Amino acid sequence: MAVIGGSPTAAELTLMLYERYGNQVYLLTHGAEPPGTDEYRKLAEAYGIRIITEPITEFSGRQVGDLCCVRFAEHEEIFVKFGLVALGTHRVYNDLARQVGAELYAEEVPPERRQIVINHQGESSVPGFFVVGDAGRRRDEITMKQIYTAQEYAVRAVDTIDHRRRKARRRLLLADD
Numbered sequence: 438m439a440v441i442g443g444s445p446t447a448a449e450l451t452l453m454l455y456e457r458y459g460n461q462v463y464l465l466t467h468g469a470e471p472p473g474t475d476e477y478r479k480l481a482e483a484y485g486i487r488i489i490t491e492p493i494t495e496f497s498g499r500q501v502g503d504l505c506c507v508r509f510a511e512h513e514e515i516f517v518k519f520g521l522v523a524l525g526t527h528r529v530y531n532d533l534a535r536q537v538g539a540e541l542y543a544e545e546v547p548p549e550r551r552q553i554v555i556n557h558q559g560e561s562s563v564p565g566f567f568v569v570g571d572a573g574r575r576r577d578e579i580t581m582k583q584i585y586t587a588q589e590y591a592v593r594a595v596d597t598i599d600h601r602r603r604k605a606r607r608r609l610l611l612a613d614d
């Protein structure tokens with residue numbers, strides 16, 4: 438199993454993959470310096486994670502959809518079945534949220550990468566402005582970016598909006614009496 442990338446996120450993925458599956462894991466930084474923290478070095482050593490910094494020259498497979506080998510100019514080829522690209526092209530489409538002044542998560546990251554803070558109903562800091570899926574982040578949870586979590590956010594948001602609409606409708610009808 439190979440993780441392709443040189444960022445702390447890529448390095449963290451190598452640890453997670455080893456801790457979950459116990460396979461041989463490689464970090465292929467494609468020319469970048471690997472994260473140099475003592476903690477990562479120690480854990481990577483303990484887990485037998487192999488770090489290759491040389492640029493990748495070729496991916497090869499027995500057939501389409503069947504990765505088997507990664508090649509480098511100098512380093513000997515490695516044999517892996519799975520490659521996970523972690524080159525950091527993550528982006529959050531938060532333009533509308535920014536326009537309405539919704540609170541964003543994590544001031545230290547660039548604006549285009551900040552998720553929108555939501556509560557457990559998917560509502561942002563702007564009342565009535567809901568966010569579902571990868572763009573939203575609950576303050577008390579690690580980031581959840583999966584299809585099923587996006588669906589869960591959507592169900593809660595729709596339920597909340599529906600509940601408010603029906604309550605408002607009843608209020609109007611009762612006020613007529």
Ligand SMILES: Cc1cc2nc3c(=O)[nH]c(=O)nc-3n(C[C@H](O)[C@H](O)[C@H](O)COP(=O)(O)OP(=O)(O)OC[C@H]3O[C@@H](n4cnc5c(N)ncnc54)[C@H](O)[C@@H]3O)c2cc1C
Pocket residue numbers: 530569570571572582583584585587
């Ligand atoms: C490589 C990869 C593999 C993954 N594998 C899994 C997996 O196996 N299982 C799993 O559960 N999850 C997986 N995920 C995560 C999953 O794809 C996301 O969590 C999910 O798609 C989030 O749904 P979303 O609706 O929030 O965003 P998206 O699916 O990204 O949809 C957002 C849509 O909005 C469109 N858009 C953006 N801005 C505008 C605009 N201004 N106007 C109109 N449209 C706009 C975008 O083009 C896009 O189509 C994977 C993600 C990646 C990148």
